[in-house]
C-alpha cells in the first residue's frame with residue numbers, strides 16, 4: 001500500500017513520517033517546497049504521478065491568532081487546500097485521512113464534544129478548518145476526518161516547548177485555567193493514523209468523522225503544572241505557575257472554553273483508545289531534554 005503525506009514538515013507530519021509503519025507500506029513525504037496544497041494543479045499532478053492508495057493530509061495553516069489577520073492564507077490552506085486534495089483523491093481513486101480540530105466547536109457545551117454535535121467555530125482558523133471538512137465530505141466518499149486537539153511533540157511550535165522556553169526567561173508563569181481540553185501527542189496521532197490505514201487496507205474502514213485526543217481533560221494551567229512536574233528531575237528550574245482567566249490573557253482569536261473531545265466512536269469502530277497524554281508527555285520531555293530517542 002502506498003501512502004502520500006501532505007504536511008510532512010509539521011509536528012504531526014514529522015512523527016507520521018518517522019513512525020514505525022509496517023514494512024509493506026511505502027510512505028512518500030514530500031516537503032512544503034515540493035508541494036503547495038493551495039495549488040490545485042500541483043496537487044493533482046503529484047497524485048497522478050505517485051498514485052497513492054491513501055493520502056494523509058496534515059498540512060494546514062495552524063497559527064490560530066495569525067489567521068485573524070491573514071484570513072486569505074488560512075482559507076487557502078485549510079479550505080481550498082483540503083478541497084484540492086479531496087478532488088485529486090477522487091480523480092485517482094485514493095482514500096483520504098484529513099486532520100481537523102476541536103476549534104470547529106464553540107466550547108459552550110458542558111460535556112465532551114461528540115462527532116455529531118453542531119459545529120460553530122469562534123474564529124478564522126476554526127471556520128476555515130470547518131469549511132475544509134465540508135469540502136472533503138462533498139468531494140470524496142472514501143474519507144476519514146480525524147479531529148484532534150492541543151497537539152504537542154518534540155518538533156515544531158507547541159505549548160510544551162513554549163513553557164520550557166519561558167521557564168528559562170521567567171520565574172512566574174501566568175497560565176489560563178478556565179479553558180479545558182485534552183492534550184494529544186503528535187506521535188500518538190501517528191499511531192492512530194497507522195491503525196486507520198490498516199483498517200482501510202483490510203477494507204474494514206467505516207468512512208466519516210472521528211475524534212481522537214488525549215485521555216484526561218485538563219486546563220492549560222494544569223497541563224503546564226504537569227510539564228514542570230515531569231521535567232523537574234532534568235530541568236534547571238521550576239517556575240511558579242499562576243492560574244489566570246481567559247479574560248486576563250486577551251488574544252486576537254477567541255478560543256473554546258471547552259475543547260474536550262468524546263473519543264468513543266473511534267474506539268468502537270477502529271479499536272483506537274484515547275492516548276495516555278501524561279506518559280506521552282514524559283516521552284516528549286525525555287526527547288527534548290535528553291536528546292532524540294533511538295527508533
Ligand SMILES: NC(=O)c1ccc[n+]([C@@H]2O[C@H](COP(=O)([O-])OP(=O)(O)OC[C@H]3O[C@@H](n4cnc5c(N)ncnc54)[C@H](OP(=O)(O)O)[C@@H]3O)[C@@H](O)[C@H]2O)c1
Nearest residue numbers: 007009010011012036037059060062099101148149150151
Ligand atoms: N497544533 C494543534 O494544536 C492542533 C490541534 C488540533 C488539530 N490540529 C490539526 O492537525 C493537523 C496537523 O497540525 P500540526 O500541529 O502538525 O501543524 P503544523 O506543525 O503547523 O504543521 C502544518 C504543516 O503544514 C505545512 N503547510 C502549511 N501550508 C501549506 C501549504 N499551502 N502547502 C503545503 N504544506 C503546507 C506547514 O509548512 P510551513 O511550516 O512551511 O508553513 C507545516 O509543515 C492540522 O490539520 C491541524 O489543523 C492541530
